[in-house]
Amino acid sequence: VEQDLSSFSSSERLLAETTYPGLRIYPVYSGLSVATQEFQDYFQNDLVPPVIDYFQAALKVKYPVTGKLSFKSSVTTLCGQSVPSALYSGVNADLAYFFTIKNLEDSSTVASSYTCFMASGTYRPLVGTTWFNVALFKATTDVLLHEKNTYMLMHEITHSLGFASSMYKYFIDANGNRLSGHIKSATLPGGTSVVLDVEPLTSKLRTYFGCSTLEGAYMENGGSSGTAGSHFERRQFVFEAMSSPLI
Numbered sequence: 277v278e279q280d281l282s283s284f285s286s287s288e289r290l291l292a293e294t295t296y297p298g299l300r301i302y303p304v305y306s307g308l309s310v311a312t313q314e315f316q317d318y319f320q321n322d323l324v325p326p327v328i329d330y331f332q333a334a335l336k337v338k339y340p341v342t343g344k345l346s347f348k349s350s351v352t353t354l355c356g357q358s359v360p361s362a363l364y365s366g367v368n369a370d371l372a373y374f375f376t377i378k379n380l381e382d383s384s385t386v387a388s389s390y391t392c393f394m395a396s397g398t399y400r401p402l403v404g405t406t407w408f409n410v411a412l413f414k415a416t417t418d419v420l421l422h423e424k425n426t427y428m429l430m431h432e433i434t435h436s437l438g439f440a441s442s443m444y445k446y447f448i449d450a451n452g453n454r455l456s457g458h459i460k461s462a463t464l465p466g467g468t469s470v471v472l473d474v475e476p477l478t479s480k481l482r483t484y485f486g487c488s489t490l491e492g493a494y495m496e497n498g499g500s501s502g503t504a505g506s507h508f509e510r511r512q513f514v515f516e517a518m519s520s521p522l523i
Contacts, residue, residue, distance in 0.1 A: 307376025404436030
């Protein structure tokens, strides 16, 4: 969904700045209300806060929300969830993030994420969501399983931040202009792959692989529609955080 926000002013974008403010994330947990109290406590106290802290410290925003992130009363749902009252009055955030659950006993999908709402000028995600399959994803006190859950959540939030095949067409350049020609294709053993050619990613990959003619990042060409195209190709990025865990 694309819509202007009154708090997002093009005249106040920080185009001339060499440093930018850190990303501010506002978590919404109302979608977890049907889960057990143990699950809710684990999510809200142990799992989500450190991951949000990581992204807020690691990412800067060239086009932040000025004032408060807020929505008009005519917007009643976001990401399939009711809009909390705080988002009507406004929150000091650049991204509102909804967490919810499903119980899919016959599914092999553990979690899924997507962008729900973007700024109309820069197409930057303003609202994202991750849902977890409680049939497969469990609250845990096991240190190793908790670490696995943490990496999974980081992976999922990255999808909502734009690492998804449906979002590549909205990428912009350093001047705020929408890119074109950056989504390519290449034939590899096993089929055709999407190749994402954006800077500085392509230059860094050419240096890393020692190949000056590398066209860009090869994306996964196997798996379901939610896997192919939205992850790095595992044969080339075996241990990368955004390689698919299912291939």
